[in-house]
Amino acid sequence: MKVNRFAIHSLRVAVAVWLVALGGWAQTAPTAKSANVVIKNAIVMTVTHGNIKNGSVYVKDGKIAAVGETVNAPSDVPVVDAGGKYVTPGIIDSHSHIALDDDVNEATSPITPHMMMMDAFDYQDKAIYRGLAGGVTTSLLLHGSANMIGGQAVVIKHKYGLGRDAMLFPGAPRSIKFASGENPKRVYGSRDQLPSTRMGNFAVQREALVQAQDYMKEWDNYNAKVQKGDRDATPPKHDLKLEALADILRGKLMVQIHCYRADEFLNEMAMAKEFGYKIRAFHHALEAYKVADKIAAENVGIATFADWWGFKQEAWDAIPWNAVMSMRKGVRVAIKSDSDDFARRLNQEAGKTMRYGGATEEEALKMITLNAAWIVGVDDKVGSIDVGKDADLVIWDGYPLSSYGVPNKVFIDGDVYFDRSLPGFGMPHYQEGQ
Amino acid sequence: MRSNIGRWSSIVRNNHAVRCPSSVVRENHAVPRRLSIVRKIEMAFALCAVLACGTVSAQTRSIALKGGKLLTITHGVIENGVVVIEGGKITAVGAVASTKISANAQVIDVTGMTVYPGLIDSETNLGLTEISAENMTNDLVEPSDEIMPHMHTADAFHAESALIPVARINGVTNAIVAPTSTDTLPGQDSFIQLDGKSADEMLIGRDVAMPLNFTGGERRNESWEKRKFPSTRMGLAAQLRQAFIDAQDYEAKLAEYDRKKEAAAKDNKPAPSPVKRDLKLEALLPYLHGKKQIVLAAEGPSDLETAVRLANEFKLKFILNHVSHSQPALDFIAQLKVPVIVGPIYQSPKPEERYDAVYSLPAELAKRGVKIAFATYDAHNARNLPYQAGFASAFGLPYDEALKAITINPAEIWGVADKLGSLDVGKVANVVVANGDPLDVRTDVKHVFIEGNEVPLTSRQTQLRDQYSK
Numbered sequence: 029m030k031v032n033r034f035a036i037h038s039l040r041v042a043v044a045v046w047l048v049a050l051g052g053w054a055q056t057a058p059t060a061k062s063a064n065v066v067i068k069n070a071i072v073m074t075v076t077h078g079n080i081k082n083g084s085v086y087v088k089d090g091k092i093a094a095v096g097e098t099v100n101a102p103s104d105v106p107v108v109d110a111g112g113k114y115v116t117p118g119i120i121d122s123h124s125h126i127a128l129d130d131d132v133n134e135a136t137s138p139i140t141p142h143m144m145m146m147d148a149f150d151y152q153d154k155a156i157y158r159g160l161a162g163g164v165t166t167s168l169l170l171h172g173s174a175n176m177i178g179g180q181a182v183v184i185k186h187k188y189g190l191g192r193d194a195m196l197f198p199g200a201p202r203s204i205k206f207a208s209g210e211n212p213k214r215v216y217g218s219r220d221q222l223p224s225t226r227m228g229n230f231a232v233q234r235e236a237l238v239q240a241q242d243y244m245k246e247w248d249n250y251n252a253k254v255q256k257g258d259r260d261a262t263p264p265k266h267d268l269k270l271e272a273l274a275d276i277l278r279g280k281l282m283v284q285i286h287c288y289r290a291d292e293f294l295n296e297m298a299m300a301k302e303f304g305y306k307i308r309a310f311h312h313a314l315e316a317y318k319v320a321d322k323i324a325a326e327n328v329g330i331a332t333f334a335d336w337w338g339f340k341q342e343a344w345d346a347i348p349w350n351a352v353m354s355m356r357k358g359v360r361v362a363i364k365s366d367s368d369d370f371a372r373r374l375n376q377e378a379g380k381t382m383r384y385g386g387a388t389e390e391e392a393l394k395m396i397t398l399n400a401a402w403i404v405g406v407d408d409k410v411g412s413i414d415v416g417k418d419a420d421l422v423i424w425d426g427y428p429l430s431s432y433g434v435p436n437k438v439f440i441d442g443d444v445y446f447d448r449s450l451p452g453f454g455m456p457h458y459q460e461g462q
Numbered sequence: 463m464r465s466n467i468g469r470w471s472s473i474v475r476n477n478h479a480v481r482c483p484s485s486v487v488r489e490n491h492a493v494p495r496r497l498s499i500v501r502k503i504e505m506a507f508a509l510c511a512v513l514a515c516g517t518v519s520a521q522t523r524s525i526a527l528k529g530g531k532l533l534t535i536t537h538g539v540i541e542n543g544v545v546v547i548e549g550g551k552i553t554a555v556g557a558v559a560s561t562k563i564s565a566n567a568q569v570i571d572v573t574g575m576t577v578y579p580g581l582i583d584s585e586t587n588l589g590l591t592e593i594s595a596e597n598m599t600n601d602l603v604e605p606s607d608e609i610m611p612h613m614h615t616a617d618a619f620h621a622e623s624a625l626i627p628v629a630r631i632n633g634v635t636n637a638i639v640a641p642t643s644t645d646t647l648p649g650q651d652s653f654i655q656l657d658g659k660s661a662d663e664m665l666i667g668r669d670v671a672m673p674l675n676f677t678g679g680e681r682r683n684e685s686w687e688k689r690k691f692p693s694t695r696m697g698l699a700a701q702l703r704q705a706f707i708d709a710q711d712y713e714a715k716l717a718e719y720d721r722k723k724e725a726a727a728k729d730n731k732p733a734p735s736p737v738k739r740d741l742k743l744e745a746l747l748p749y750l751h752g753k754k755q756i757v758l759a760a761e762g763p764s765d766l767e768t769a770v771r772l773a774n775e776f777k778l779k780f781i782l783n784h785v786s787h788s789q790p791a792l793d794f795i796a797q798l799k800v801p802v803i804v805g806p807i808y809q810s811p812k813p814e815e816r817y818d819a820v821y822s823l824p825a826e827l828a829k830r831g832v833k834i835a836f837a838t839y840d841a842h843n844a845r846n847l848p849y850q851a852g853f854a855s856a857f858g859l860p861y862d863e864a865l866k867a868i869t870i871n872p873a874e875i876w877g878v879a880d881k882l883g884s885l886d887v888g889k890v891a892n893v894v895v896a897n898g899d900p901l902d903v904r905t906d907v908k909h910v911f912i913e914g915n916e917v918p919l920t921s922r923q924t925q926l927r928d929q930y931s932k
Binding site for chain 2: 318335341373382430454
């Protein structure tokens with residue numbers, strides 16, 4: 029069977045090459061339809077208002093128009109019978125490094141806030157497809173953790189087969205990646221550079237933010253002069269790096285911090301207060317359970333692993349109860365992948381929280397949908413099955429939060445991007461060789 | 463079938479072995495707990511008295527796990543069943559209605575629970591690592607040379623590793639400890655039991671098998687500057703052939719020496735000078751003789767066929783490992799009639815493969831009659847072994863086969879099926895009780911028995927949980 033598929037694959041490549049030779053056909057990727065559909069006969073897990081048995085979801089123009097036991101949809105809208113299967117919102121991966129073609133870390137300086145992940149975004153990476161087949165519809169593609177202040181993230185929808193711009197999440201806010209702890213000190217320390225310690229880490233971070241303050245003052249002074257009518261005022265140099273740092277202080281960038289240890293959460297939160305910016309979430313956050321009340325008090329979320337541990341010293345105190353213990357103290361918790369492997373089965377990772385600490389079904393599901401959407405800053409658009417939200421939906425074979433949950437169909441903006449029952453890759457919008 | 467590995471092949475012989483009560487022994491660190499399993503009843507009584515390990519009467523007290531759903535593995539599911547454990551062994555398995563429980567047995571009500579044999583992970587690095595990124599805590603592989611058959615994982619196995627209780631309290635009671643796969647011949651595997659006070663107690667079998675890795679990952683080709691032999695698959699194969707030929711020559715020399723020595727003795731002549739011992743070549747001999755099995759690792763079909771050809775040239779007895787990207791060679795694998803340690807199924811497919819190419823591999827192999835076993839190839843995450851089996855069943859592997867692939871199949875593959883892998887009378891009482899389906903991520907393990915001892919459900923992680931839950 030697999031041999032046949034390879035044969036078909038080769039044929040497709042051959043046909044594609046031939047078509048390109050004929051006249052640039054391959055430039056035109058298929059575009060998504062503006063989708064209307066009713067999914068009926070499903071157990072709808074809304075995330076925000078419980079499960080609806082025998083439920084239906086009406087999707088109009090790619091948005092959720094109605095959800096309930098019955099929905100009023102025009103008779104010409106196509107109907108998908110879910111056959112009693114579970115339907116959830118699309119999974120949101122709040123920490124991913126896929127589709128960056130190994131350009132994850134500009135590890136040449138510990139402060140690189142002007143790196144735009146968008147510039148490295150490789151929309152053809154099959155990891156996007158494999159995540160999609162695991163039910164992931166939105167991912168936050170972050171800079172790596174080599175630098176104290178890394179680069180600016182890109183938020184994508186997993187519309188594999190479409191062009192680059194069609195995969196960008198419209199209107200998603202900007203995020204910037206910070207890192208602390210072992211990674212920056214290892215990267216630069218191994219080169220006998222600053223930082224090689226946690227003191228060095230925080231000094232480098234503070235130094236950068238002070239520079240940003242100075243930069244903003246220079247511009248404020250200049251603008252004040254101009255406003256007073258000073259025509260001879262010389263504008264300061266436009267500096268991409270300082271401009272990006274200034275945007276942190278201006279609150280224009282959501283700060284996502286790679287951080288493991290309890291003491292470092294406290295230091296990062298203190299520094300955020302010192303400079304007047306908000307931390308959106310701590311990522312990895314494996315010791316969050318030790319200071320969860322303090323993290324909750326600052327309304328900082330965490331994007332953590334379900335049970336990964338011991339891979340380095342700062343992951344030695346990781347425990348699988350972290351997510352639920354932190355949640356019970358009021359922390360908004362997401363389970364994220366940080367890996368193209370876990371991204372394919374985040375539903376199972378979330379399921380583990382039901383075992384470790386006894387998360388309810390809804391709490392567990394929230395960790396890979398609505399809470400993750402909040403961390404990414406798109407919770408007004410995705411993350412639950414509510415009227416007005418994007419119709420990013422997954423129909424599951426098996427119970428989604430178990431070892432047996434496997435996506436049957438994945439909808440993004442109401443259109444099917446993955447269908448397990450289809451041969452080949454199972455993607456209506458993609459063919460090999462495209 | 464007789465255990466053919468290690469401690470159990472020579473020591474565990476009788477069905478009447480008893481042991482000191484675990485609770486007492488655990489408090490007395492001077493007592494070599496494992497000793498008791500090897501004694502007959504009267505010997506055990508005497509031993510307990512000598513070592514002052516408390517009342518002897520408790521020794522014979524059996525444990526009855528009553529009312530659970532028994533996944534026996536070998537003879538189906540028994541609802542409302544009972545498993546009786548005595549003297550470290552399973553002494554009864556059956557329905558509550560038809561199974562006799564002695565009056566003084568300690569009855570543990572496991573109504574609503576699932577009872578199954580301890581799980582066996584067919585490749586781990588348990589005891590060889592503590593913190594992955596901290597090299598001083600790692601004894602995973604010797605990368606200085608590719609041919610290292612004289613490395614014995616048993617020599618590095620760290621019984622006190624904090625990782626072992628973490629795996630154990632999720633029901634993993636036995637595992638293979640293997641070096642990582644940097645070398646073609648990285649050393650020899652051990653078979654462990656995940657409970658004991660020392661390496662000696664936990665190492666059920668030393669040098670039970672030897673990995674032969676041929677995935678391409680063993681090449682020394684990381685950069686043009688650092689490139690050295692063997693930097694290609696040709697180099698890897700040539701080097702392997704030379705190693706086995708050297709071992710054959712070494713053996714011939716040893717035989718020649720014996721012959722000459724005997725002749726010299728007959729003729730009253732001085733003995734010839736002995737052959738210089740070569741540990742590397744000596745380690746290869748049991749494998750050249752087919753006395754122990756090679757664990758032959760390959761990923762893609764061409765590497766697989768090269769590795770099999772090489773193994774056959776030297777008549778090695780082998781099982782297969784990984785084969786994650788050998789989907790085009792499934793029928794070739796099936797006709798070899800050898801077991802396969804498959805996966806891990808979480809390995810990414812190649813770009814040209816469908817998303818479930820590796821997920822569905824166990825099902826495709828089982829469908830062709832191949833005996834499969836799962837492995838985590840990990841240490842920290844060995845506790846997640848059963849989820850791999852569950853996930854494979856979501857991609858077509860029949861549930862019973864999935865369960866067998868972490869119980870009786872590995873027991874058979876590692877030659878301990880007379881002791882492990884099922885709920886059968888006479889087997890070692892490695893028994894797990896959980897509040898649901900063992901293959902599901904939501905299921906919580908409630909009791910773990912290893913050789914009849916109830917293992918406390920604690921680990922460094924539960925201690926941290928409890929400390930910060932106050």
